[in-house]
Amino acid sequence: MDIAVSMLKKGLTGEIIIPADKSISHRAVMFSSLAKGKSVINNFLYAADCRSTASLFKNLGVDIEFINENTIKVNSKGTLSPYLPPLDCGNSGTTMRLVSGILAGQQFNSTLIGDESLSKRPMKRVIIPLSMMGAKIESNEGKAPLKIHGTPLHSIEYNSPIASAQVKSSILLAGLFADGVTTVIEPYKSRNHTEIMLEYMGADIFVEGNKVSIQKSELAARDIFVAGDISSAAFFIVAALIVPNSDIIIRNVGLNKTRTGIIDVVKRMGGKLEILDERIVSGEKIGDLRVRYSDLKSCNINGADIPRLIDELPVIALLATQADGETRITDAGDLRNKEADRISAVVNEFRKLGIDIDELPDGFIINGKQKIAGGSDVDVYHDHRLAMTLYIAGLISQKEILVKEFQWVNISMPEFLTLMDSLKSL
Secondary structure (H helix, E strand, C coil): CCEEECCCCCCCEEEEECCECHHHHHHHHHHHHHCEEEEEEECCCCCHHHHHHHHHHHHCCCEEEEEECCEEEEEEECCCCCCCCCEECCCCHHHHHHHHHHHHCCCCEEEEECCCCHHHCCCHHHHHHHHHCCCEEECCCCCCCEEEECCCEECCEEECCCCCHHHHHHHHHHHCCEECEEEEECCCCCCCHHHHHHHHCCCCEEEECCEEEEECCCCECCCEECCECHHHHHHHHHHHHHCCCCEEEEEEEECCCCCCHHHHHHHHCCCEEEEEEEEEECCEEEEEEEEECCCEECCEECHHHHHHCHHHHHHHHHHHCCEEEEEEECCCHHHHHCCCCHHHHHHHHHHHCCCCEEEECCEEEEEECCCEEECCEECCCCCHHHHHHHHHHHCCEEECEEECCHHHHHHCCCCHHHHHHHHHCC
16 A cells, blocks of 8 residues: 655644554563463554464464454463464564563474564574573574474573663563573663563562563463553654644553653653653553654764664654754664664665765764655555654655555554544644
8 A cells, every 4th residue: 555645734733542552562462371360451452463472372272362452351271282383473573582482491392484574584682592591493594484492491691782672571581481590681771561561460570770580480360451652652753743833642652761762862852742640550651742843953862772762763863854953873783673674774765755864884864954855755665663754754745755555554553544644634
């Protein structure tokens, strides 16, 4: 599905309830499947990636029932059953990497596969530490398919070369089945939804700064309410900041401190963003955001910033085009290992729109404030976040743009157009 986007003559106004957090939705299904008893997951994200996780655990013998698109009942015996055909992770790197840690400690063998895009993504980052724990994993030169031979695991202390929630989570989940204390130490603290939910469900887990330790544990079934996804909210935050006369409220946004890097950057850039009605639900902090059109200034984004906003960097690069001065984004080399090489993809497609942007090995340099010419077709590289970023660029482009294969937004936010249209129609 190709979609044409034109400059928005009026600002974005009104309120939306942001879709559920993808990272938490994945984990809610996985951890409830490992817990003995019944759990209800409310506000589940009914997107392709999360459905891949639900389908995979149904195949592993867990009783998973969709009451409606956003409510799931999970009834688990606390154990998983063998499944001989390959387990399909779809487009979801989160599913493949986290489930690898779970399956490594089972008493049966499994094979994980994914779509064409996922099959190109690096899996050595989890294969190496899991192998150190005694896991036996065959791969296609460090990529899917992964053939996992279930085996007894032992604990390790792992100094991760990168701050990655997926790597950390894979090791911690393997640690649920390993003898001894399994520890992961990161150079920077990555998102901590795994630690929060494991503690919420009774795991023996201890956190000290960038160090997380876990012992073999049984999880207790608990009901879970999934907070709204700040990575999804980011597109609406940026749209409101750069489309003149905008004033919106975004409800139910997850405000986990390991994920609020975009809020910190917006404030450094002088953006008008207020946090309203903060509260704790199922262990996670959530709140409402009011965002208004703003005069922005440039800033540098690097180091410890990056793990807290890695998924938001494409749309932050767009935000930087509307800020006075040079914005430099560095230390983000892992963007090249996402659904696409997001550094090259952003640079290539932004330049088609007339945007002044330079490519770095680990990021971008964006010169602002600048007008976006538009008038071109742009490609999304099978990348849902790039698709939404380019759509928002069209809202301030001088000429109409055509975003090709826009259906890739369904990977994470099938509601995107409906929500955007609701803010445009008032």
